[in-house]
Amino acid sequence: MALLRQLCIIASQLTVVLSSAGNIWTYKGSLGPEHWHLDYPHCGGIRQSPIDLQTRDVIVDQTYLSPLYFSGYDRVSNLDYTLENNGHTVQVGLNDKTMMISGGGLGATFVAEQFHFHWGAVDERGSEHSLNGRHFPMEMHIVHYNKKYGNFSSSLNKTDGLAVLGFFFEIGRFNVHFEEIIEHFGDIQFKNQQVNIKSIPMIDLMPARLTNYYRYVGSLTTPPCYESVIWTIFNETIEIAEEQLEEFRTTIFENDRSEGGVSIDISDDYRPVQCMFRRRLYASHPSLKFDMATPRETGNGGVSNQSSRLLFFTCLIFLRLLLPIFSLKIAL
């Protein structure tokens, strides 16, 4: 059934030639991820994000993927951050532009612009990336732009324009650092609301060990889906209490205050995993390459190798459908 639906989506992707104008999109319904490519053609590309991180096929390269160098992440800024509900997520604007990353095979210096979250209505989903088919309840993205392009907007559509750091969350202890953000949610319940908050040393929001990570090239996970992102997904997770996650789920709405009626929460603001096609997944440490048959952790919960398998076949079929088009182009 799900496979059939995927096939239909692919078919529509291949037949639609003209795209209508428009700039609204959602995570559900007729403007949901399966339809994004109609208004935003890049979303139908072959280097899209997120992906399922399949640890068995990883290429380990410890020399190239050296530890990232973080500059300014331990400082408190004298400029406030801007916390905002943009109708798709909770986003924090890093107004000072003083935090930078380099090294770790990035090939350039990238400046931190903003960070935001993707979360689920229940613990079994919410993250955009998955690990061997397993999703996490939330994922944080710290978005950086390439310093050589001067600002975020001129970097957005450059092949080496952006570097995004991704972190998975797990339910655990109360996280005092994230509480400094969550405690302001009352001020940004509705779309387009924003509030200034005191800056937080970014290092407090990140896990302690940052040397072990996965790397691949991909895209923005929201329209216009430009294929401009060097992705780094860390192995170490961030702990957050269930009650804190509940604040994300129940107090942040996708509608404007003025729209009235019933408020709709933003939960499940994640894009489904995309086909890997000819890309490779790299890792910074040998322990990140392992087979699902011998899982590292026990009691994972929610691991579904079935969904991994389904994705594999869907991508295979997608390629087979594309082949005639490519050969036709060559023939012409």
Ligand SMILES: *[C@@H]1O[C@H](CO)[C@@H](O)[C@H](O)[C@H]1NC(C)=O
């Ligand atoms: C970004 O940089 C470009 C080129 O330097 C400039 O034209 C543009 O106005 C800048 N945009 C912002 C938002 O600062």
Ligand SMILES: *[C@@H]1O[C@H](CO)[C@@H](O)[C@H](O)[C@H]1NC(C)=O
């Ligand atoms: C990966 O993360 C898990 C838990 O999040 C941890 O137990 C494991 O030691 C980490 N492995 C590496 C190589 O960092």
Ligand SMILES: *[C@@H]1O[C@H](CO)[C@@H](O)[C@H](O)[C@H]1NC(C)=O
């Ligand atoms: C994968 O699926 C098989 C059969 O359905 C199951 O026995 C196995 O435990 C699954 N592996 C994981 C890691 O979920």
Ligand SMILES: CC(=O)N[C@H]1CO[C@H](CO)[C@@H](O)[C@@H]1O
């Ligand atoms: C990296 C990237 O997505 N580049 C795109 C920028 O926009 C032009 C025009 O739409 C595309 O041709 C590029 O592929």
Ligand SMILES: [Zn+2]
């Ligand atoms: Zn994101």
